[in-house]
Amino acid sequence: xxxxxxxxxxxxxxxxxxxxxxxxxxxxxxxxxxxxxxxxxxxxxxxxxxxxxxxxxxxxxxxxxxxxxxxxxxxxxxxxxxxxxxxxxxxxxxxxxxxxxxxxxxxxxxxxxxxxxxxxxxxxxxxxxxxxxxxxxxxxxxxxxxxxxxxxxxxxxxxxxxxxxxxxxxxxxxxxxxxxxxxxxxxxxxxxxxxxxxxxxxxxxxxxxxxxxxxxxxxxxxxxxxxxxxxxxxxxxxxxxxxxxxxxxxxxxxxxxxxxxxxxxxxxxxxxxxxxxxxxxxxxxxxxxxxxxxxxxxxxxxxxxxxxxxxxxxxxx
Numbered sequence: 001x002x003x004x005x006x007x008x009x010x011x012x013x014x015x016x017x018x019x020x021x022x023x024x025x026x027x028x029x030x031x032x033x034x035x036x037x038x039x040x041x042x043x044x045x046x047x048x049x050x051x052x053x054x055x056x057x058x059x060x061x062x063x064x065x066x067x068x069x070x071x072x073x074x075x076x077x078x079x080x081x082x083x084x085x086x087x088x089x090x091x092x093x094x095x096x097x098x099x100x101x102x103x104x105x106x107x108x109x110x111x112x113x114x115x116x117x118x119x120x121x122x123x124x125x126x127x128x129x130x131x132x133x134x135x136x137x138x139x140x141x142x143x144x145x146x147x148x149x150x151x152x153x154x155x156x157x158x159x160x161x162x163x164x165x166x167x168x169x170x171x172x173x174x175x176x177x178x179x180x181x182x183x184x185x186x187x188x189x190x191x192x193x194x195x196x197x198x199x200x201x202x203x204x205x206x207x208x209x210x211x212x213x214x215x216x217x218x219x220x221x222x223x224x225x226x227x228x229x230x231x232x233x234x235x236x237x238x239x240x241x242x243x244x245x246x247x248x249x250x251x252x253x254x255x256x257x258x259x260x261x262x263x264x265x266x267x268x269x270x271x272x273x274x275x276x277x278x279x280x281x282x283x284x285x286x287x288x289x290x291x292x293x294x295x296x297x298x299x300x301x302x303x304x305x306x307x308x309x310x311x312x313x314x315x316x317x
Contacts, residue, residue: 066092074145078109081145106265107255108275112150115287117214120160122300129293133239135231149241149288151198151215153256157285159212161188165301167310168194169201169215174208180304185209190297192218192312193288199246202286213286216294217242220313223291238292248280256281 038044069088075081090100117129130149132141140146164184167173169191177184189210191201198215205213219225222236229237236242247256255263256278261271275281289297291314299316311317 074140074143076111076145076147078107079145104265105255105263106267107263108257108272110153112147115148115150117287117289117293117297119296119300124296127296130241130287130289131239131293133237133241133290135237135239137231147243149243149290151202151243151286151288152245153247153282154202154286155281155283157212159188159285161186161211163188163190163214163297163301164210165189165298165306165310166191166205167306168192168196169204169213170196171204173310174204176307182303183209186211188212188214190214190216190294192216192221193242194218194221197249198244198286198288199248199282200250202246202282202284203248203250206282206284210284212284214289214294214297215242215286216289217291218294218312218314219291220311223313225313236291239290241288241290243288246282246286248282251280253280 038047041047070085073081075085086102090102093100115130118124119127133146133149134141164177164182164187166177166184166189169189173191174184184205185208187210189205189208189212191205191213193215201215202213217223217236217240219236222242223229223238224235226235227233229235230240231237247253252259256275257263257272258267259273259279261267263272295314298314305317
């Protein structure tokens with residue numbers, strides 16, 4: 001089968017907010033003679049007493065209250081709502097007696113302008129992905145602040161190619177494809193979340209010559225196979241999409257334009273690396289999908305059957 005993956009992004013610099021918190025040191029207490037021996041501690045009794053005092057402090061009801069406040073509205077990184085969450089946390093730490101500083105950083109990030117996937121062979125004119133995430137009763141169904149599912153730092157691109165399923169996108173998965181004489185060069189690779197970092201999936205696919213990557217959540221790993229789906233349980237619903245960065249953090253983490261230095265708001269552009277020259281930036285379009293949208297793509301694949309460990313929980317081979 002063939003699919004078309006359109007990945008459009010708007011690029012912008014955004015302000016991020018980081019909390020610097022003073023540490024609190026609990027007074028050490030005499031060690032207990034019955035304390036177990038633990039590697040790394042001369043006397044684990046002191047550490048055990050400190051941990052016991054620390055674990056006695058958290059209040060589950062208070063944690064739930066904080067969580068509800070922090071998730072009361074969408075707060076994508078760099079947004080005004082994101083700043084509100086930072087200010088809220090800072091204030092709570094001040095009330096607890098900490099010295100707090102809120103520092104501003106200017107980092108390079110991207111946001112989705114358009115993400116579109118279609119199936120061109122066999123023709124499926126009614127297939128349009130990604131579909132909006134929908135769960136009955138969810139208060140954010142039509143909130144314009146909710147972005148479509150996307151992988152941060154994916155480049156823009158428009159790819160039409162055959163699709164190859166590559167399990168979790170690990171080195172051994174691509175080796176298995178090579179053993180079966182299945183070539184991914186110039187193809188769109190579809191892989192499932194899990195077993196490794198999503199940026200590694202993109203990187204390995206790119207190294208093998210793939211033209212694009214789709215990453216979906218299989219229900220065997222995160223969905224109905226595990227138990228009740230949200231809102232009846234904690235597992236991913238049919239339309240749920242896992243967002244996340246695909247930055248090559250194994251090369252260097254953080255802002256792509258400031259390797260090795262802090263991306264302070266005052267840092268001039270002359271000291272920043274252009275994003276297109278950043279060594280930790282991916283190079284082929286990559287986007288996530290929910291398993292409801294991935295199903296028609298996987299269901300229409302031809303070729304030999306995959307190894308049984310590659311089988312997810314969708315109801316077809």
